[in-house]
Structures are given as structure tokens and as C-alpha cells.
Amino acid sequence: MLVHHLWISAVIIVVAGLLWWLQRSYFRHYPHKGSLPFYLLRVLAQLGILLSIVLALAIEWGMPKAGLRLAGHYFLDGFTISGVKINPAHIVAAIIILALLLRLVEFVTQRLDHFLGMFSLDSGARYSLVTLSKYVAIILSLAIGLSLAGVPLGKFALIASALSVGVGFGLQTMVNNFVSGIILIFERPIKVGDWIAVGSTEGYVKRISIRYTLILTFDRTEVFIPNSEIISGQVTNWMYSNNVLRLMLPFTVEHEADLQHVKEVMVKVGQQHPDVMQDDPSIIPPSALILDVNTNGVVVYLRVYISDCNLAFNVQTDLRAGVMEALLSNGVPVARQQQDVRILNSHFEPLRLVADAEA
Structure with missing residues (x-):
């Protein structure tokens, strides 16, 4: 009987390892690697595999049905910790829906960019509209996901007050970059594709985000410059009003x-x-x-x-x-660099080569 349990457990572990390898291979070639939906789906898949392993091993080694029902009850109906009710089923559903909403936001913003390209808008104005629409959609998606997870949105007043305290203790730079990013998007002193110089960095603007501006230099290196430096410092833009x-x-x-x-x-x-x-x-x-x-x-x-x-x-x-x-x-004499050498003391003892001395 023990050998049978060990054999089934080994099969479960092998199958779990195969599933783990498959999910790693899938997310390695995920088309939007590094995005928020990518991290949400990857965490959800890994948690699902780990929980499945634990549940399958528990059943194989004789976990009673009452324990399974209790686990299912806690998963579906939730449990309370320190007066806070946590519902795992709602959290999982919120993560899935949030990932789908964020993926939908990326798809819609891409289509919006192509749609705005049909009108007589320059690339900077089109980029600003798409960026603002994207951030508004992301905020709405996060609000929907938090509501589905059972997080009361009224609690965000406490979070805002905590953030105000945090700003006083070291988040000034982050908030400054955030506000500067909004100013850059609205005022558009620089646009994507502009040739600019900020301090010792010179190149083309590749991306303007809420926190930083990405500049592609002429030697193909990418420099991330905080937005606050662009707003408060001196910026040279060769392409602001024209390209002359x-x-x-x-x-x-x-x-x-x-x-x-x-x-x-x-x-x-x-x-x-x-x-x-x-x-x-x-x-x-x-x-x-x-x-x-x-x-x-x-x-x-x-x-x-x-x-x-x-x-x-x-x-x-x-x-x-x-x-x-x-x-x-045309026979025009091109100048060359000239240097005059003046010898102040002409009383030098003549030098003699060794060969001359021997002779």
C-alpha cells in the first residue's frame, strides 16, 4: 500500500513538473511580456499548479472528505481574519477578470492609435490621447477588479491619507515624477520622435510614461530620464515647432x-x-x-x-x-596648422655619434 501511494505521488509530481514547464514555456513567449496582465496570469497559473499538487497529494495520502468539504467551504464562502473577510474564490475571479480587462485595454488602445491616425493629428497629439485613455481605462479596470475581490472602495480614503504621510517621508520624488509626466502629456513640450538634449543625454524620444521619459541615443543606448528633470531643467528640442x-x-x-x-x-x-x-x-x-x-x-x-x-x-x-x-x-591653398620653434640659446655642444668618435 505504501508503494502504491509513493508511485501515485511520483506520478502527480511528474505531471505537476510537466505543467510547470509548460506554463514557463508559454509565458516565456507571451506576446506582451512585462505587462501587468502577464504577471497576473503567471502568478495565477503558478498558484493553481501548486494548490493542485497539494490537494492531489492530500487526497492520495488519505485526507478525509470532511477536510475537502471544509477546504471547499473556505475557498468558496471565505473566512474572516481580524474582522476582515477574505474570499479566495472572489479574489481568483477578480484576478482573472482584471487580467482580461487589462489585455482588452491594450488591444483597444492599439486600435485607437490606428483609428486616430486616420485624422489630421500629429504623432504627439495622438500619443497623448492614447496614453491618457490607457491610464483612465487601467484605473477603471483596477477599480472593477478590487470591487470583485471584495475590497470596499471607500477604504481608499485611508490609503490616500497613508500616502500623504508617505509623501512627507520620502515619496516626494515619485509624486513629482508622476505629476511631471501628466504635465508632459498635456503640454507636450516634447513628443515621441523628437530630437532633444537633456543635460549630457542627446537622442530621440522613444516613450513618455507617467514616471520617466525614454530617450534613444545616437549610439543606440536607452536612457531613462525622470520626468521631473525634464520639467524643472533645461531641455533643447530641435523639432518642437519645425525641423529646420x-x-x-x-x-x-x-x-x-x-x-x-x-x-x-x-x-x-x-x-x-x-x-x-x-x-x-x-x-x-x-x-x-x-x-x-x-x-x-x-x-x-x-x-x-x-x-x-x-x-x-x-x-x-x-x-x-x-x-x-x-x-x-580651383587651386585655393588650404591652410595647415603651423608652429614656430624659437631657439633661445644657440651655444650647444655638437653631438657626435659613437661611430664618428671611434673613427
Whole structure:
């Protein structure tokens, strides 16, 4: 009889291990890994497997039917601890419904983004509407889940008072980031896709959440910046109202060079580039400016405006290469760095090589 119980127990454990492996494999390839529904469903599946193991082993080793009925009674009707009634069945149902509601929220917000894309809304306004709708739907889903779990919503007044005390003792930063995130979503000083610089971090805005803003830098690293730093600090946005960008490219020629000819060559190269703005009356056309004269030569700047700042590096490369080729082909002497070495004491004893000394 003991061998039979051990054999059945081993089978139960093997089946439970197989179920555990299956749920891990499923959640490893879950399409929305890291989301709240993902964690809720994973915890529910793992708890279900563990409780099933315990119940199956208890039945196999002779748990009386009265114990099963008592466990079922506690699970369905609940029990009271310190005056608080806990109903496991309601809690499990609330977790399942909450996970389904949150998954529905993700589906609806994705469809809402595609729907708003049919109208003449920029990406920033569309992102703000979708984000606000998502957070409102999540709050409503949490309220529904808590109500189904038997948690009275009137108790949240106590939670709010506790949070107010917590803010005074160390949650100021979290609340500050939360409020700053709401301000960013409403005022939209930055939008998803903007090229911005915050302190030493520069790149494109990839996501704006309630707590932080995700910036993708040019070397493909992702930097999480608290929203409070963006609201209270200085932020440079190259794409706030338009994408126009000015480029100032310095070139140094020798002092004897024909500066008028140099300026004409440089301006011609700027005018020939397809991405340089020329016909816009509000923009200065390509021009060459002499802004510095030093010991190495005369520094002439090529000033151009481009309509898309995302093309800045490519346009700079093309213009630098084009100007250098044009200057060299026109015989313009390009300056090189010069250094004058002055010998103050000329009374040096001549050096003799060892070979000369032996000779």
C-alpha cells in the first residue's frame, strides 16, 4: 500500500513538473511580456499548479472528505481574519477578470492609435490621447477588479491619507515624477520622435510614461530620464515647432588666398546640395562668412539651413567633402596648422655619434 501511494505521488509530481514547464514555456513567449496582465496570469497559473499538487497529494495520502468539504467551504464562502473577510474564490475571479480587462485595454488602445491616425493629428497629439485613455481605462479596470475581490472602495480614503504621510517621508520624488509626466502629456513640450538634449543625454524620444521619459541615443543606448528633470531643467528640442536646422561649417584657407573667390566656391557647393533650403523667404540662403583670422589662416564659415534636422550629419559630410574638393580643384591653398620653434640659446655642444668618435 505504501508503494502504491509513493508511485501515485511520483506520478502527480511528474505531471505537476510537466505543467510547470509548460506554463514557463508559454509565458516565456507571451506576446506582451512585462505587462501587468502577464504577471497576473503567471502568478495565477503558478498558484493553481501548486494548490493542485497539494490537494492531489492530500487526497492520495488519505485526507478525509470532511477536510475537502471544509477546504471547499473556505475557498468558496471565505473566512474572516481580524474582522476582515477574505474570499479566495472572489479574489481568483477578480484576478482573472482584471487580467482580461487589462489585455482588452491594450488591444483597444492599439486600435485607437490606428483609428486616430486616420485624422489630421500629429504623432504627439495622438500619443497623448492614447496614453491618457490607457491610464483612465487601467484605473477603471483596477477599480472593477478590487470591487470583485471584495475590497470596499471607500477604504481608499485611508490609503490616500497613508500616502500623504508617505509623501512627507520620502515619496516626494515619485509624486513629482508622476505629476511631471501628466504635465508632459498635456503640454507636450516634447513628443515621441523628437530630437532633444537633456543635460549630457542627446537622442530621440522613444516613450513618455507617467514616471520617466525614454530617450534613444545616437549610439543606440536607452536612457531613462525622470520626468521631473525634464520639467524643472533645461531641455533643447530641435523639432518642437519645425525641423529646420542651421549648419555652420568652418574651413581654413591661407592668408594669401583670394577670399572673394573662396566665398563664391563655397556658396556654389552649398547651393548645389538638394537638402539645403534656398527658396524659402524666411530662411537665409547659403552664404560664406569670415568670422575668424588666426595664425594658421583665414577661417571661412559656410552657413546653410536644412529642412530636416535628422539629415544634419549626412549633409555636413557631403558639404565638407564637396567644399574641400572644390577648393583644391580651383587651386585655393588650404591652410595647415603651423608652429614656430624659437631657439633661445644657440651655444650647444655638437653631438657626435659613437661611430664618428671611434673613427
